[in-house]
Amino acid sequence: MSTLVTLFVILPLATAFLIPVIGRVINGFQRTITALIFLFLSILSVYILINVNPHIYTYKIGGWEPVNGIPIAIYFVLDGLSTFMLVVINLIGAFAALYSIPYIKRFTAENNYYALLCLMVGGMNGVVLTGDLFNLYVFLEIAVIASYALVAFGVEREELEASFKYQILGGIASILILFGIGMLYWNTKSLNIADVSDILKNTENNKAYLVFTQVFLITGFGLKAALFPFHAWLPDAHSSAPAPVSTMLSGVLIKVVGIYSITRLFFNMFEISVEVSTIIIVLGVISMVFGVFLAVGQWDIKRLLAYHSNSQMGYVIIGLGMGMLILANNGSKPVAALSIFGGLFHLINHAVFKGLLFLNAGAIEFKTGTRNLKEMGGLSESMPLTYSTSLGASLAISGIPPFNGFFSKLIIILAAIKGHFYLLAFLAVLVSIITLASFMKFQKFSFFNKANLSPGRKINEVPFFMCFSMVALAILCLGLSLLIFPGVREIIIDPAVDVLMNTGSYFSAIME
Amino acid sequence: MTLYILCFTLFLVGIYGILTQRNMIKIIIGLSFMEFSVFLFLALIGYIEGGAAPILSKNFESGNFVDPLPQAMVLTAIVIALAANSMLLSMAVKLYRKYGTFDIRKISQLKG
Numbered sequence: 001m002s003t004l005v006t007l008f009v010i011l012p013l014a015t016a017f018l019i020p021v022i023g024r025v026i027n028g029f030q031r032t033i034t035a036l037i038f039l040f041l042s043i044l045s046v047y048i049l050i051n052v053n054p055h056i057y058t059y060k061i062g063g064w065e066p067v068n069g070i071p072i073a074i075y076f077v078l079d080g081l082s083t084f085m086l087v088v089i090n091l092i093g094a095f096a097a098l099y100s101i102p103y104i105k106r107f108t109a110e111n112n113y114y115a116l117l118c119l120m121v122g123g124m125n126g127v128v129l130t131g132d133l134f135n136l137y138v139f140l141e142i143a144v145i146a147s148y149a150l151v152a153f154g155v156e157r158e159e160l161e162a163s164f165k166y167q168i169l170g171g172i173a174s175i176l177i178l179f180g181i182g183m184l185y186w187n188t189k190s191l192n193i194a195d196v197s198d199i200l201k202n203t204e205n206n207k208a209y210l211v212f213t214q215v216f217l218i219t220g221f222g223l224k225a226a227l228f229p230f231h232a233w234l235p236d237a238h239s240s241a242p243a244p245v246s247t248m249l250s251g252v253l254i255k256v257v258g259i260y261s262i263t264r265l266f267f268n269m270f271e272i273s274v275e276v277s278t279i280i281i282v283l284g285v286i287s288m289v290f291g292v293f294l295a296v297g298q299w300d301i302k303r304l305l306a307y308h309s310n311s312q313m314g315y316v317i318i319g320l321g322m323g324m325l326i327l328a329n330n331g332s333k334p335v336a337a338l339s340i341f342g343g344l345f346h347l348i349n350h351a352v353f354k355g356l357l358f359l360n361a362g363a364i365e366f367k368t369g370t371r372n373l374k375e376m377g378g379l380s381e382s383m384p385l386t387y388s389t390s391l392g393a394s395l396a397i398s399g400i401p402p403f404n405g406f407f408s409k410l411i412i413i414l415a416a417i418k419g420h421f422y423l424l425a426f427l428a429v430l431v432s433i434i435t436l437a438s439f440m441k442f443q444k445f446s447f448f449n450k451a452n453l454s455p456g457r458k459i460n461e462v463p464f465f466m467c468f469s470m471v472a473l474a475i476l477c478l479g480l481s482l483l484i485f486p487g488v489r490e491i492i493i494d495p496a497v498d499v500l501m502n503t504g505s506y507f508s509a510i511m512e
Numbered sequence: 513m514t515l516y517i518l519c520f521t522l523f524l525v526g527i528y529g530i531l532t533q534r535n536m537i538k539i540i541i542g543l544s545f546m547e548f549s550v551f552l553f554l555a556l557i558g559y560i561e562g563g564a565a566p567i568l569s570k571n572f573e574s575g576n577f578v579d580p581l582p583q584a585m586v587l588t589a590i591v592i593a594l595a596a597n598s599m600l601l602s603m604a605v606k607l608y609r610k611y612g613t614f615d616i617r618k619i620s621q622l623k624g
Binding site for chain 1 (some may be wrong): 523525530536539550553554557579580581582585586589592597599604606610611619621624
């Protein structure tokens, strides 16, 4: 079983290598193989999630066993949280790859597109699986460098400018992360996350030194996650990329390289502290509130959605941060568990509905050739499937029952009230209402108003594979509400919550 | 200690370059400054005063060895930075072909 874990990294990387070689000779190879590989990986990850989840698998690259308790090999670790993230990455990746089949045909250089997509997914799978700090940096760079290229894929003025901005800020973030990792290595002489956590716990540490390191790491990963003060690149990059890439960026990349890394390092590696969790909550609240206010005024669909990603990431961060703060204060464990559960639940929900919304925006742009809300209208008759799926996703993101977004927001708000964070609960409700308002604007101007398009343009429904991805994600939007029920919840999210709740047990689970 | 301070100065020079320069190529140079200051820092971590190269030979004597792991890390990081920098430079060249200038104040279509 533990050798199967490596497939998540090997398969996408090998495909990325094969596509430029074989795709040149066999036409259509690149399209089929990418979708098939991602589908296979998502089935595998769901299989692991359902059947063997509470168990932790480690795979030592090269087969080097630890000597005197000191780990030598690079570890791949598959625990509850990693499995959960793998499902998110590969599922959204599979739908994005299926959607790309008709969508990317209008671009040249299809081979490069699919190769870069595979690299990005391979890198993200690596980030989630690795148990080694420097390896985390390497996989993170694989994922983000592929995403720089994908953002600039259109090679027009806007795309290039957005990609340049993204690369400069992403480059600074990578440097800060590398510097933080260097500081940690200097202090502990180890790179294995579990080993570092053990060393930090059992030796006398200089507090100022640790805080200095933590500040660098939070800034670096915060830049990658586009938390509010570091968000400048996100709306440009996410709105300029081709639609399936926006789906991957907004739905998966910022979560994996930003939020997953922050959670893994600050829950499982550092000892949780009140200061860090307060910083995380404050960042989350600022991005939640400011993101939504910036989103309301947008007229470009994808820009509007990108600012909403910023705001919804705030919810996830708040859920996780509140759990951390309650744990650090030795508060009630069930409330902390509820809060972390809400955060993770909102993470998977956001991946699904924001992915779907970006696919809808792509479908609209595919047929009408514009992203400006003022230039479209009346699409509900000509594009019924796009209309109905995007209505579902809009209701989900604004938190209307019975869609999944309602339940995760409800849980986060409940946890905030139970943990006596009344201001947070109030802000979460307020932001949810403004989100609803801004999505009503999106629905009204794109689907209901009188058609405002340039005359003579015939609009009909998008090709089959694009519809298929959108409908499948819309069904998931409804289906994920089931995760709230006991029985389903224990299988899918609770193992991930347990990993974060038992912050100290990461070491013992991996090294023994 | 002087070495660490000089290393950090290099880091600050890089940040200053990124924040104040308006020319894309100069911004990229600033980013490289920051990268190389971190690489120097990583190499310094493993260095031990008077340490020997960490090679296990037949007439092995216990003594001071420099730490080889940061050196491996630096090599990997340099390769990654090379990829990222070449990507940035190619992007800058493409932008120059579209706009006819390297000045980032004139390349600002994305707002809001």
